[in-house]
Amino acid sequence: MEQTLTQLLKTDYNIIFKDISLLEQAFTHSSYVNEHRHFELQDNERLEFLGDAVLELEVSDYLYRHFQDLPEGKLTKLRSTIVREDSLAMFAKECGFDQFVKLGKGEENSNGRSRSSLLCDLFEAFLGALYLDQGAKKSKEFIYQVVVAKIETGAFSHEMDHKTTLQEVLQKNGDILIEYHLIAEEGPAHARIFHVEVCGGGTPLGKGSGKSKKVAEQKAAEAALANILAEES
Amino acid sequence: MEQTLTQLLKTDYNIIFKDISLLEQAFTHSSYVNEHRHFELQDNERLEFLGDAVLELEVSDYLYRHFQDLPEGKLTKLRSTIVREDSLAMFAKECGFDQFVKLGKGEENSNGRSRSSLLCDLFEAFLGALYLDQGAKKSKEFIYQVVVAKIETGAFSHEMDHKTTLQEVLQKNGDILIEYHLIAEEGPAHARIFHVEVCGGGTPLGKGSGKSKKVAEQKAAEAALANILAEES
Structure with a gap:
């Protein structure tokens, strides 16, 4: 039996959404909404706008506290490596989010499900939904479990000389x-x-x-x- | 008698710093540190890195909740107008922060105290220090009092069509x-x-x-x- 998104979130991250429509919106690409005019939910672009800022603050806060010897220029460079498109797409895949995003047929057929920019947006939209539904503390926990854990394994250490x-x-x-x-x-x-x-x-x-x-x-x-x-x- | 920075923060914003050295660091420009090699504090650039992200999240959160009809592209455009250099320099001046920043002589003589990029960095550095010293709730309150209040008077309404x-x-x-x-x-x-x-x-x-x-x-x-x-x- 395939695992649902809500099962995955509960099992892997101990996250249970209160407002499930917010979670659904995060996993709805604009191409799906465009093909389903009577679909009641918005696409995930507004949530992506918010989630981008949620991630940026938590990563900045971690880097500021953890690398007390790094000057601002190096912090900025490191942050941009961590939050750039291919990194966030990697996180989305590692979380298994790619299998749950709703796409239009055109997008599906052109391999949108593995496209870096789409997965990056999906990861940010999920963070936006998580922040709204569960608050700053829970979204910080998720970011630490997924993003900061990766930093600490040295995944970005080429930037940390x-x-x-x-x-x-x-x-x-x-x-x-x-x-x-x-x-x-x-x-x-x-x-x-x-x-x-x-x-x-x-x-x-x-x-x-x-x-x-x-x-x-x-x-x-x-x-x-x-x-x-x-x-x- | 001139008002000190700590008096101004207490009177106007009900803010009392626990770690006063953090506040001093926020008001120390790199040109001052460069001219005072034995000065014990760092300049404000690392705090600016953090404060930038603190502001971005609070403004994004406000815009997301308040303009539920605006698509992502318009939210992004509006946010960039609010957090851009000349807007933040304006906030720094309106708070009276420009009179308290420590500058090197060269910077002072070349009118650095009224330079937009310097004041923008100062405002962000202050937000970084405030976030570290007083936490997310208090820095949100300050951002609402200074930045969001300005949005609500229609200062950026040319962007809100x-x-x-x-x-x-x-x-x-x-x-x-x-x-x-x-x-x-x-x-x-x-x-x-x-x-x-x-x-x-x-x-x-x-x-x-x-x-x-x-x-x-x-x-x-x-x-x-x-x-x-x-x-x-």
Whole structure:
């Protein structure tokens, strides 16, 4: 038996909509409304307008608090990577939302169900509906479960270059030698874990671990930045 | 005796910051930090990053709920008018914030204190600090007192063309005659009030009043749209 959307939301995210028509609207593409003139619901475009802003605030708030060493320019760049079309389309797919969106025949036949812009809009519209139906706290929880969890697995880490940031912070008052030392490695070859320590001018600043030396170095730099910040404040 | 920033916030907005350094950071332009290397605070750019998103959500939420007849494209256009640089600079000035921002000498001498982009950033940074220090509810209250109140006085009404929207709604299923009738006018010549009623196909749809026939017609169209929506739901 196929799972319905309401079952999926309850099972995976503990979300139960009060106003089910709001949920239906979020999953109604304009092409469906255009082909069904007597359909009683609006399409999801107005909800998308709202959901875009809901997501932007929660992601901004998370980035602001979590990356205290990043300047505004890097925060903005990171945010735009996280909320851009193909990222949001990915989230919509990972949530399994693509199977539930109502499309017109033309849109369905031209493969609209897997089109990035349509899935991005769908994800934002769902967030708009969730915010209206369940409030800011619940929509924040959902965003943390789906979007922030992804950030924390390092999905956007190509945008988060802690090593460069650490270098900028340490060298703002002149040159200082920064070294990354491999201090240990463990586990079998297919699941090796590397432990790295970063030193500035010979002083240990932070440690990090990961499945590659590169990841471990980034983690060590991130820890060093957190330690420096804690000392400064 | 000159009023301090904390006095102004308390008197005009009933806001008392818990973390005064956050407020100071919001009012510190990068040019000041650059000229005072040993100044302990950061500039306001990271707070601006956050405040931008705080404002965007509250304005979006207000527009979504208040203009239920506006399609997504018009909501987006209206929002961008409200949150654009010169609007936010206007809000910063109206709040009296310009007199309190810390600038470097170069910026001060080149009239930075009245520069639109600097005041816009200042307003956003203040919202970021307010959100962090006082939470979403209090920052929403401030946005309603300053920004939404301005929307409701009709400051952005050139972007809110209710007459066009009403025409689109009424004529989506074919032509219908729309007429605006002046039903009354009152008051002395310098403070005249006009009362207008709009009819669709001869049926009265809504009434509106204003200081000019144009404003009264827009209000009548807005009322008609609200009535139509109430009937549909």
